Amino acid sequence: MLRRPIKMNLAVALGKxxxxxxxxxxxxxxxxxxxxxxxxxxxxxITSDDHFVAENMLLARVVSSTVRKGLPEGxxxxxxxxxxxxxxxxxxxxxxxxxxxxKYSGERIDLIYAFNRSALKFLLNHxxxxxxxxxxxxxAYEMKRVSDLSLGANVTGVGGRVExxxxxxxxxxxxxxxxxxxxxxxxxxADTAFVEQARQEFSPYAGKVxxxxxxxxxxxxxxxNLASLPDQSIVFYLWVxxxxxxxxxxxxxxxxxxxPSSSAPIYGTSQSYLGSGMIGGRLVDFEALGTxxxxxGLRILAGERPENIPPQTIPSATMxxxxxxxxxxxxxxxLPAGSIVSFKEFSVWELYKWRIxxxxxxxxxxxxxxxxxxxxxxxxxQAEEAKDKLAAIVETSDDAILSxxxxxIIISWNAGAEKIYGYxxxxxxxxxxxxxxxxxxxxxxxGIVERLSRGGSVDHLETQRLSKEGVRIDVSxxxxxxxxxxxxxxxxxxxxxxITIRKKAEVEELQHRTELAHLSRVTMLGELSGSxxxxxxxxxxxxxSNAQAAQRFLAHDDVDLDEVRDILGDIVKQDKRAGEVIHRxxxxxxxxxxxxxxxxxxxxxxxxxxxVRNDLLNQRVTGQMELAPDLPAVxxxxxxxxxxxxxxxxxxxxxxxxxxxxxxKLIIRTGLNNGDGICVSVTDQGVGLLPDNLEKVFDPFxxxxxxxxxxxxxxxxxxxxxxxxxxxxxxNADRGATxxxxxxxxxxxxx
Amino acid sequence: MNNISSTVFxxxxxxxxxxGLARLLRSAGLEVATFSSPSEFLEQHDLRAAGCLVxxxxxxxxxxxxxxxxxxxxxxxxxxIFLTGRGDIPMSVQAMKGGALDFLTKPVNxxxxxxxxxxxxxxxxxxxxxxxxxxxxxxRLETLTPREREVLTHVVSGQLNKQIANDLGTVEKTIxxxxxxxxxxxxxxxxxxxxxxxxxxxxIG
Numbered sequence: 001m002l003r004r005p006i007k008m009n010l011a012v013a014l015g016k017x018x019x020x021x022x023x024x025x026x027x028x029x030x031x032x033x034x035x036x037x038x039x040x041x042x043x044x045x046i047t048s049d050d051h052f053v054a055e056n057m058l059l060a061r062v063v064s065s066t067v068r069k070g071l072p073e074g075x076x077x078x079x080x081x082x083x084x085x086x087x088x089x090x091x092x093x094x095x096x097x098x099x100x101x102x103k104y105s106g107e108r109i110d111l112i113y114a115f116n117r118s119a120l121k122f123l124l125n126h127x128x129x130x131x132x133x134x135x136x137x138x139x140a141y142e143m144k145r146v147s148d149l150s151l152g153a154n155v156t157g158v159g160g161r162v163e164x165x166x167x168x169x170x171x172x173x174x175x176x177x178x179x180x181x182x183x184x185x186x187x188x189x190a191d192t193a194f195v196e197q198a199r200q201e202f203s204p205y206a207g208k209v210x211x212x213x214x215x216x217x218x219x220x221x222x223x224x225n226l227a228s229l230p231d232q233s234i235v236f237y238l239w240v241x242x243x244x245x246x247x248x249x250x251x252x253x254x255x256x257x258x259x260p261s262s263s264a265p266i267y268g269t270s271q272s273y274l275g276s277g278m279i280g281g282r283l284v285d286f287e288a289l290g291t292x293x294x295x296x297g298l299r300i301l302a303g304e305r306p307e308n309i310p311p312q313t314i315p316s317a318t319m320x321x322x323x324x325x326x327x328x329x330x331x332x333x334x335l336p337a338g339s340i341v342s343f344k345e346f347s348v349w350e351l352y353k354w355r356i357x358x359x360x361x362x363x364x365x366x367x368x369x370x371x372x373x374x375x376x377x378x379x380x381x382q383a384e385e386a387k388d389k390l391a392a393i394v395e396t397s398d399d400a401i402l403s404x405x406x407x408x409i410i411i412s413w414n415a416g417a418e419k420i421y422g423y424x425x426x427x428x429x430x431x432x433x434x435x436x437x438x439x440x441x442x443x444x445x446x447g448i449v450e451r452l453s454r455g456g457s458v459d460h461l462e463t464q465r466l467s468k469e470g471v472r473i474d475v476s477x478x479x480x481x482x483x484x485x486x487x488x489x490x491x492x493x494x495x496x497x498x499i500t501i502r503k504k505a506e507v508e509e510l511q512h513r514t515e516l517a518h519l520s521r522v523t524m525l526g527e528l529s530g531s532x533x534x535x536x537x538x539x540x541x542x543x544x545s546n547a548q549a550a551q552r553f554l555a556h557d558d559v560d561l562d563e564v565r566d567i568l569g570d571i572v573k574q575d576k577r578a579g580e581v582i583h584r585x586x587x588x589x590x591x592x593x594x595x596x597x598x599x600x601x602x603x604x605x606x607x608x609x610x611x612v613r614n615d616l617l618n619q620r621v622t623g624q625m626e627l628a629p630d631l632p633a634v635x636x637x638x639x640x641x642x643x644x645x646x647x648x649x650x651x652x653x654x655x656x657x658x659x660x661x662x663x664x665k666l667i668i669r670t671g672l673n674n675g676d677g678i679c680v681s682v683t684d685q686g687v688g689l690l691p692d693n694l695e696k697v698f699d700p701f702x703x704x705x706x707x708x709x710x711x712x713x714x715x716x717x718x719x720x721x722x723x724x725x726x727x728x729x730x731x732n733a734d735r736g737a738t739x740x741x742x743x744x745x746x747x748x749x750x751x
Numbered sequence: 752m753n754n755i756s757s758t759v760f761x762x763x764x765x766x767x768x769x770x771g772l773a774r775l776l777r778s779a780g781l782e783v784a785t786f787s788s789p790s791e792f793l794e795q796h797d798l799r800a801a802g803c804l805v806x807x808x809x810x811x812x813x814x815x816x817x818x819x820x821x822x823x824x825x826x827x828x829x830x831x832i833f834l835t836g837r838g839d840i841p842m843s844v845q846a847m848k849g850g851a852l853d854f855l856t857k858p859v860n861x862x863x864x865x866x867x868x869x870x871x872x873x874x875x876x877x878x879x880x881x882x883x884x885x886x887x888x889x890x891r892l893e894t895l896t897p898r899e900r901e902v903l904t905h906v907v908s909g910q911l912n913k914q915i916a917n918d919l920g921t922v923e924k925t926i927x928x929x930x931x932x933x934x935x936x937x938x939x940x941x942x943x944x945x946x947x948x949x950x951x952x953x954x955i956g
Contacts, residue, residue: 534857538768541771541857542771543771544859545768545772546771546774548778549777551778552778552861567774570770570771614809617809
């Protein structure tokens, strides 16, 4: 317990020692920085009245700030208000001199400012006993008023100029209807000098306006007077010295008492009156006086001799009080050029225009920012919702949806993909897509990957893929490149649809159609057997005749070998002919796979007519072909298209079989159909079809023939539809019917 | 079969078949003329030419049956052998009714064809011979006077001279003269011969 305070005391002591050392060091350092030459300048301001006089305060502020600015070493200002104006006794002045002598003995004063004539006069009067070698700069309200003083050496200064007629000119310009000018002044000799000046300067205006002079009136009386001025008057306030109106001390104070009740605007002479109720005028510019005097003082403090600096007269400045202009309804714009308007009450907008603009801008920007944020948030939310929806769609899709890198590495795998291919996402993500391709289609996958990397896509490619169990699946693939926001291809998305069932149905349908077509063909060929037998019999007849003729020739003694050779040639030829007929028949009879190839429909028609030639003959039917030359090719199955033409030709024959022999004509035409396809028509001159049957004849099992199965035309229509064409019937204008079918042309390909 | 003056006319629109058939017929030593259409044959055929016709049944334009009709109309009795690709019964019947000699199915065997052709030529020859005799009888008949023709008619009907004279209102003696002249003009020696001649002519008139 006892040891603790001791410890503390020790700490305090140590701290104190340290602080002392620090202070000493700082002091030494600062003392070293300030040399003897660079001691602060000492300036004394002397006024003859008290220092609360507005003009003095204004001047003291301007002068000291101007001088201080020019002095890096600093400035000390002393102020002496002599008050000799209010106490003008010799005794006081004597005592005052003595006091100042005593006060400033041993004190260095580098420069004295004398603010007004009385102060300057006091200094000049006591130059020998007081501040005898100190330079003096005076500041006079009116330079003319110091012209009677002999300044002597070491004294210079600045003075204003009281300009009365310019103020009156301005007043009359601003208020042209002015009839009366009331001049207000004091009654001391100084005041009287101004009144004299006024009378002199205003004399040229005597005819235009009426002048009245209120001099030396007590304040109340003066106020009453000014409050009851008639219209079209102005007040011209000159100067009221302190002694003139004992109730007041300074002119501004006096004006501030008069102005509120004045019924006319008050024009004046000094800047110092501004703000107390005076409207303005051509005013002694205290700001400029102080600044110039300050500059002058700096030159002197810098070593220049005052007598080398001539006194300067500072011109007055046109200045106005904005509040008074408003009060008297004078537009600021009508003021003379270069006028200074003080006490302007700026509107909030004028004062804070930029701040308001900035504030509003900030608010607007913030609002925009908030709106933008809300918007982007909404958008992001929308995008997220859309993304969620998309993700849900992808996840619930029956189709396999997967994505892969440009190299073909699988990076996403949906439930549909799992269902179709059997791999789970875990198993397959990271694998190459070619794992899904059957061995012979690996190159197809490579081709697709290569194509995607070039920006290509794959649209509904029907191909096969392998499931995990190795089962082949028919799929339709749609693959598109995935681009990043800069448009670079990052990978690809694949949508695979399982079309196994559809494919199977397609195959079954095709098979069914082929079988039906075959059945119909076989039926038709049965009807044609006589004709076909003839086709085959012709070459067989020729062969047999030739062969037997040859045998006979060879039995002769003198064998004509040339004849035999000729015969053998003919046999070969006829054998081939028979072979062709059989080939043609076999084509029609066999249940062949549908085989699409480029065909000339003119060939198809000619071939069919060759086949039925004998049948037509037997039925006494003339088959007339009108084939358009240079037909574009079509793509189709030759056998099936021949079957259609054959069917139409045979139907045509049947339709006209009952007619008179001479009319049994069948016209088979080919031609372009509106430029987009080829039309084949078979026109008969039979009895035509009932309008109801024009369409019914294409129904399965519909037949107008006693032995017809009713399959022929329905099969024909299936065939033509499968070829992308149309088959229809129409009655002719005269008689009979025409069956038409069209097949799309492949104009770029000629058969 | 070696009849030099007879020709086998072959009509078929298939030139190869035509050529083959012609060759076969020629190999058998027959004279052959070929025509590619019935109308061509009809235009060029001389009715007097001896021979037979081998005709394809199914041809464009005029068909075999029509050619047969046209020939009949022209008074041609040329034997016709029809060739057909199939045994079309109605057509065959029609052809046979029209006087077709035979009806052969393509492809036709040489023996069948040659045998049939030989038969046809034989028939033609017979027909031609027959018709030549009739012409002769006709020519003789033409030389008779109307009175002699009347007498002929009565004679072949088996009447006696007396009956004929009675019927014709003349004397028996006159009838005898007429009768002798008829026998002379008709170049017959007996009434029996005369009767056979008139029977061949059928109805006289």
